[in-house]
Amino acid sequence: MSALEAALRTLGDDLLAAVRRGDWAVADAELETLAQEAAAAIVGGRSDDLAVFARITARCHTALSLQDDPGGDAMQRLGQLRMLAVIVAAARSHTPPRSTDVLSPTAGAVLSALKSGPRTCPAIVEATGLSAEQVGGILPELRAAGLVRSWPAGRLTVNALELGGIVQIPSPALATGCTHLSVT
Known part of the structure; x- marks a missing residue:
């Protein structure tokens, strides 16, 4: 767990504790801090940090949603968390793609397996001979x-090549031996 995630988890715990005890001034201060830090991550283009914000807001939102008869004040904070989650999700969806230069050598084998059409992770494992851990590790990168x-x-989750353009494989020493994949 990163230092940011630990700090945000503590912030979320403090927010939930404040809501439980009905301390709305503290709850609002914690929500404001969470929103300001999320905005800083969005403006700074820190896409990895946005994933942490998404997890923390989802965790807090779920905890508040599961309360018995939360009351109007807690429902207001629940709505604010939902709004923050929507903003973080929108920012994450507009994050520019990472460079293909950082992809691992197993990427070429997975991309080649997907050339023939959409596949699940077990089907990719079977087609490439890679382990499930290797395929599960490379798919988020791709x-x-x-x-x-x-x-x-x-x-299961189905995976497919993103349509449009030519995919440059980062290393000619890949298991497939190809340097370009044409995606149509």
Whole structure:
């Protein structure tokens, strides 16, 4: 856990404690601090930090949602958390893709497996011979680079190449031996 995540988790715990005891001035101060820090991460383009903000706001929102008869004041803070979560989600969705230069060598094998069409993680493992851990580790990198999109399908997630353009594979020493993939 990063220092930021630990600090935000403490901030979230303080917010929830203030709501439980009905201390609305403290709850509002904690919410304001959370919103200001999220805004700073958005303006600073700190996409990794936005993922932390998304987790913390979801955690606090869920905890407040599960309270028995929370009352109007708690519902107001719940709405504010929901608004903050929407803003963070919008900022995360508009984060520019990461550079393909940072991709691991297993990326080429996964991208080649996806050339034939959408696949689940077990199907990618079977097609590439990589371990489930390797495939599970590279897929978030490929999504962040804007090369792969994913969607839920029951208990599994389906992955496919993002359409449009030519994908540059970062290293010619990849397992597939290819240096370019044409995505159509």
